[in-house]
Amino acid sequence: MNQSTKLSNYDYDLPAGLIAQQPASPRDKAKLMVLNKATGEISHKRFFDLPDILKAGDVLVFNDSKVIPARLSGHKATGGKIEIFLLKKVKDGIWQCLIGGKVQAGQEIFLTKKTVAQAIRKTADPTGRIWLVKFNAADKKLFYLGETPLPPYIKRKSKLSDYQTVYARALGSVAAPTAGLHFTKALLKKLKSKGVKTEFVTLHVGLGTFLPVETDNILKHKMHSESAEISPATAKRLNRYKESGQRIIAVGTTAARTLESCADKSGKVKAQTINTNIFIYPGYEFRCIDGLITNFHLPKSTLLMLVSALAGKSNIDLSYREAIRKKYRFYSFGDGMLII
DSSP states (O other): OOGGGBGGGGOOOOOGGGBOSSOOSSGGGSEEEEEOTTTOOEEEEEGGGHHHHSOTTOEEEEEOEEEOOOEEEEEOTTOOEEEEEEEEEEETTEEEEEEESOOOTTOEEESSSSOEEEEEEEOOOTTSOEEEEEESSOHHHHHHHOBOOOOTTOOSOOOGGGGSOTTOOEEEESSOOGGGGGOOHHHHHHHHHHTOEEEEEEEOOOGGGTOOOOOSBGGGOOOOOEEEEEOHHHHHHHHHHHHTTOOEEEESHHHHHHHHHTBOTTOOBOOEEEEEOOOOOTTOOOSSOSEEEEEOOOTTOHHHHHHHHHHOHHHHHHHHHHHHHTTOOBSTTSOEEEEO
């Protein structure tokens, strides 16, 4: 096993005080580290500086998935507390879910006196943690009862609106595509005035976001599949931009994974709706994207491996040390990085 596939190679120490507990206000006031992936040069900006950093003709590709209030609290008939975490809708009334607490197939879980979930069976998912759950209520009711599924490292309660991008459209994610949280409507307007193009794809963030890498050899890690979509009109424009030499910059690792999943070896994007489990780590040859806007990621995470593949592991190591030294804010509500 070489260093690039060794899990410990993607570890680092982060002072707990640098884990952001709330978003910047306004959002585009967050710090922005700009990393030149060719030279390793680093500069320090703010997100509101983006129109001055990017060039007219650059293309920003956003993930327009919308976070659902996925965390549901209930109890068994015996009184034992059970938590249900909505992951993926299978069809009306049936979802793939994580269940916190011991249940058996066929067992009922009471969300209210009248709103009941039934654990049908475990799925064939390789993680062995996912259940098919049947609900006797419509999604609207479940979302009304649900809570914002914040990551465990955020200890402060937040509104769902804090964890939603301003352009979110397609309901389906259990976690926010967090790089997009930095964008305000005013910033998007300024980027448009500069001549920066904006495109939207959809990837519904699922269980993969929460699963740690637990194998010493990262190649043995099993990625959970997530639903992704690129429309025919979007694919056509992206291919035209690519052919004319314009830079394709993904906003977030989810947008990057969607584009790379839907691009062929020549970089041409195909319109499609797919389930992708693409795992990007050093050695991967990027087909579509030229740059990435992203947050600072957890140690030993697949997302840290993805940015290492794009920018180079040594550049990422250096930039993370610099971010810690400069007291950047890390993770979901934290500051960001432009890799270009």
